[in-house]
Amino acid sequence: MESNQDGGQGTVSQFMRMERKSLKRCLITGGEGFIGSHLADLLVKEGLKVYALVYGNPKNIEHLRGRMTFLPCDLKEDAEISGIIRQVRPEIVFHLAAQSFVTVSWEDPEETLKTNVLGTFYLLENIRKEGLDPVIEIIGSSSVYGPCAIEEMPLPVDRAFRPTSMYSVSKAAEDLLGFFYWRVYGMKVIRVRPFNMTGPRKVADACSDFARGIVAIEMGLKKVLKVGNLETVRDFTDGRDAVKALWLLARRGEYGKVYNLCSGRAYQMREVLEKLVSLAGFPVKYEVAPEKMRPYDDPVYIGDCADLCRLGWRLEIPMERTLSDLLAYWRTHLNEA
Numbered sequence: 439m440e441s442n443q444d445g446g447q448g449t450v451s452q453f454m455r456m457e458r459k460s461l462k463r464c465l466i467t468g469g470e471g472f473i474g475s476h477l478a479d480l481l482v483k484e485g486l487k488v489y490a491l492v493y494g495n496p497k498n499i500e501h502l503r504g505r506m507t508f509l510p511c512d513l514k515e516d517a518e519i520s521g522i523i524r525q526v527r528p529e530i531v532f533h534l535a536a537q538s539f540v541t542v543s544w545e546d547p548e549e550t551l552k553t554n555v556l557g558t559f560y561l562l563e564n565i566r567k568e569g570l571d572p573v574i575e576i577i578g579s580s581s582v583y584g585p586c587a588i589e590e591m592p593l594p595v596d597r598a599f600r601p602t603s604m605y606s607v608s609k610a611a612e613d614l615l616g617f618f619y620w621r622v623y624g625m626k627v628i629r630v631r632p633f634n635m636t637g638p639r640k641v642a643d644a645c646s647d648f649a650r651g652i653v654a655i656e657m658g659l660k661k662v663l664k665v666g667n668l669e670t671v672r673d674f675t676d677g678r679d680a681v682k683a684l685w686l687l688a689r690r691g692e693y694g695k696v697y698n699l700c701s702g703r704a705y706q707m708r709e710v711l712e713k714l715v716s717l718a719g720f721p722v723k724y725e726v727a728p729e730k731m732r733p734y735d736d737p738v739y740i741g742d743c744a745d746l747c748r749l750g751w752r753l754e755i756p757m758e759r760t761l762s763d764l765l766a767y768w769r770t771h772l773n774e775a
Contacts, residue, residue, distance in 0.1 A: 457689045461573065465528035467491040467513065467561065468535030472640045473577070473632075475499045477532060477681040482506055484685070489526045491535060497774070498639050513557030516564070523564045530688050531574045533561060536609075539642065540581075543605035554608035555615070562619045562627075573626045573688050576616035580633045580698065581606035585736055592673075592742040595631065595696040602734075613696075620694045628691040630684065633700035633741045637677040637760050638767040645674065648711050649764035652718050653772050662723050666730030668708035671738040675701045676755040683751045690749045700741030701753055710761070717762050 464481050468474040469490025475498035481488045488506035490499060496508060509526075511518050513535050536554050537543065543550040558576065565572065583593050584600025601607040613629055620627040636645040644666070651663040683699050691697065715722045743751075 458573065459689065461486075461529045461688065463487050463489075463526065463528050464530045464532070465489045465491070465522075465526050465572075466532045466534060467511075467557075468493075468533075469508075470494050470496045470498055471534060471538075472498070472637075473635060473677055473680060473684075474532075474534045475639055476637075476677045477534070477684060478502055478506060480681050480685055486530075489522075489528070491522065493535065513560065514552045516560045519557075519560045520564045520567075523561075523568050523570070527568075527570060528572045531561070531565070531572050532577065532684060532688070533558065533575060534577045536577075536612075538579075538605070540603045540605045543603050543608070547604040550604050550608050551611075554605075555611045558612045558615050562615060562625070566619065566623055566625065571626065573628065573691075573693075574616070574619075575684060575687060575691075576612060576627060576629045577684070578613045578616075578629060578631045579606065579609040580631045580700070580739070580741055582610040582613060582631065585734070586739065588738050591738055592700075592702055592740045593698070594742045595698055595745070617694070626693045628687055628693060629696045630687065630699050631696060631741075632680065633673040633675065633698065633739070635677050635680050635699075636674050636764070637755075638763050640677060640764075644672075644707055645710055645714075645761065646764055646768075648714050649761065650768045650772065652714055652722055653765060653768040655722055656718060656720065656769075657772065659772075662725055664727035664730055665711065665724050666707075666726065666732065667735050668711060668726070669706065669737070670735050671704045671706050671740070673700045673703060673740040674705055674710075674757060674760070675699065675753070676757075676760045679753050679755050682754075683746055686749055686751050687746070695745070697746045698741040698743050699746065700743045702741060702743045703753075703757075704738065704740055705757060710757075713758065714761050714765065717758070717765055 464486045470492045491511040537550045599610045616627045616629045619625045640646045654660045
């Protein structure tokens with residue numbers, strides 16, 4: 439199903455020479471989120487005219503108010519999307535907005551499908567109907583690959599979809615919509631499948647939860663850190679490195695192609711926790727809590743980022759700095775959580 443064809447948009451070598459440097463008007467859906475806010479930081483710094491669709495609390499991008507445009511929008515409302523596409527007429531679209539919590543997808547599958555699938559359809563269809571020709575990055579999820587055997591690692595982009603939650607089903611559908619609009623309409627769609635992203639501003643992932651709990655103990659707010667499965671091995675990338683990959687793909691990525699966004703490096707969760715405790719500088723009591731355990735956890739989940747690296751992307755932020763910055767973040771923001 440995957441293709442290395444460019445949909446009539448030019449060869450890969452032409453992409454590399456051109457680098458699409460003239461692109462200036464940028465639309466970020468989910469601009470207030472973890473990755474969206476770091477991407478906004480980068481693009482404003484790069485001198486782009488940035489428009490961010492905002493649905494939740496914009497605290498992560500308040501420091502950019504006046505330097506970019508905030509556009510309140512519900513992706514589930516076709517008329518709202520249509521009006522914004524006509525207003526902004528973007529040259530680049532980074533589609534990050536999503537209902538991204540697996541547990542919520544079990545509790546409210548309809549909301550998950552409406553936001554992730556219908557919202558993506560409205561976005562792509564309104565761009566098509568308006569006759570625009572932007573570069574469009576559909577930011578999906580590695581969860582579409584589903585359960586994997588250790589010998590399959592690192593996971594390539596041509597690995598079959600095996601979704602195991604309504605969230606991963608919705609991200610698979612989102613991914614396929616991107617493929618469809620590229621293949622059928624020749625739209626400049628690039629699909630990205632991130633693995634675990636973490637760092638400052640991230641909430642509700644293991645690394646951030648560990649750091650938050652350690653800071654709460656440091657402040658005397660709790661005595662014990664409750665954790666889940668510490669034996670699993672995961673592939674982590676700092677969100678600030680991840681957004682550099684997204685910006686690189688907007689300039690050099692091949693239309694119609696899929697890119698894994700990952701480090702290709704293995705980190706056991708016990709190792710991550712122990713490093714955070716070491717960085718915090720005081721002993722931390724922790725215990726495995728049944729409510730933190732999942733019904734199923736892949737023992738190892740690592741991606742193949744070779745295609746992305748061939749474009750010139752490299753990790754710049756070591757895991758130790760990511761974890762140190764997470765502790766610093768929660769020391770400042772714990773009372774806001």
